Amino acid sequence: MIWRELSGNTVSETRTTSSCSGRCVKRSESLRAQFLILMIVLQCIPVSSEHDGVSILVSESLASLIPTLPRVKEGNMRIILTSNTERLKNIISSYDVSFNILPKDEYNDKLIEKLDPHKLAYALLYASESLEEISVRDIFALINDTDKFEDKLSRGRDVSVLFYSSDGIEYSFLASYTALLRNASLLDAEFNFDPSLLRNVSYVIVVTRPLTKDNYQRYTRLLEIMTKIDDDPYIDTSFGFITGNYIETPFLMLLASELLQVPRELVGISLVEDLPLARKVERISSLMGLPSKIYHPDLSYSNLTGDLARSLLRGRSIIYLSLHGNPYVMALKSDEYPVITASTIRGSIIPGSIIITLSCDTLKFEDLINPEESVAYSFLDSGALAYIGSTKVEFSVGSEFGTSYPDLMLMLLMSGESLGDAVRIVNNLRIRESRGKSGEGAANELLLGDPTLKLRPNNLPFEVREEEGVYRIRIMNETPTIFLRVPERGSPSIDSDKPSLYSNWFEDDEGTFIYITTLSTAYAGYFSPGDKIEVEIRESVDFMKLLPYISILVIVLVTISILLKLPRGSRYYL
Incomplete structure (x- = not known):
């Protein structure tokens, strides 16, 4: 360098x-x-x-x-x-x-400090896209004419950048730079914002000051928009927040496509009770060609210290953390043995790393008062490109399945899905799993990072082929987890000779996404070559469409029941 x-x-x-x-x-x-x-x-x-x-x-x-x-x-x-x-x-x-x-x-x-942040963002983007050379003077000339091109710059692209002009000049500059870099439209969430402009967008990059107790509604409002923008409760648009305690942090996060295509390793820390799931994550990492090592505490909880945790945090890595957590700390027990704090992380330099957590509440912004004490923001300020965490409680105690689907998350990323799409898929599985909760109430996973970022894809350890409406999955290499997306919409019927499986699925405009993983692998093992797995999609029944017919049937049955109970010879006249 x-x-x-x-x-x-x-x-x-x-x-x-x-x-x-x-x-x-x-x-x-x-x-x-x-x-x-x-x-x-x-x-x-x-x-x-x-x-x-x-x-x-x-x-x-x-x-x-x-x-x-x-x-x-x-x-x-x-x-x-x-x-x-x-x-x-x-x-x-x-x-x-x-x-x-x-x-x-x-x-x-x-001079620039005196400009309107809203107008500055649009003037910068317009000048950057329209002029071969620009100067500060060109921006001054355009600043009062932004109403002539704002509408055009706000629509018609596959990626949108959402910013908040009240954050000030530096964030307006960051927003226009992000839109220019990603060929995105530009939307000010605080100035004549029309949520319908996000309806047919694939990705939304949110540029913001650090989310805390004072402004966390920015996240909850966006999540509400994303889950209610159409008739189903699922999230159709992938989104992520680029932010940090220092203005350079989001600029560094936007270097992801230049700095990270192939992580060099996976390193992690897991609670003892979550080790079965951690071993799955480790196995998937190895299958996808990534050296991996996940550490766990001994019986005395003395082997994992802050110093050891700091030594494990390295650049260009995927870092997996399954610990007890809140916005300020990650610990081996809910009330003691802290391992990771903001000060622990600040001693590390981890450029190009991605953090994936199965830890509770680390992104529960309504409990965060000082962003400089945030575990998540400290990772980003130390050079991490992205942090994937939860706004609520997570668990996998004693099981091989985690509510944040870390095994699926890793497999999606390593097979070439974008960060935003991987998080969106997991949230949609959680929404369907909630069975009755609102979409925004069930979608706990959040990406701090560029949702468009993709890693260089690796080959999956299985193949899927369709024969006469049945999807047959051929296992190429031992794996604990498989997934598939099929164009049909419906309820999957899974036939396998492997006992004790867990599956979940959701329907969207692209068809049906299906997740399948093994449980109780201590005696049943992972999916292995030769195992039979077949999936058939059955048409889902829309009970709302059947409701009028069901109502008529109920009325008829009740009427017949009443008539049968009448004494013989009784007459009723209309």
């Missing part, structure tokens, strides 16, 4: 004065912007061939990053806005790419 710094002497500042005419100012700023871009092009040379063609620029100045936005659209530039360059260096020192530091543009930064 190489740092290059473009010093203030390299790129001189240009200030307007009363003696300079408007034409002189415009020409001076144009030349200044062109010169800055030229210096960037000459100095931004990636070190690693893995990231050839992509340069990363860092600055504490929002204004200095604006001229680089057209290159973001071209695909060969990524940027990071930071409040502390030295802190950022410590996090990204292990990244295998070159980083370049841009000088501050304090004069234009002060």
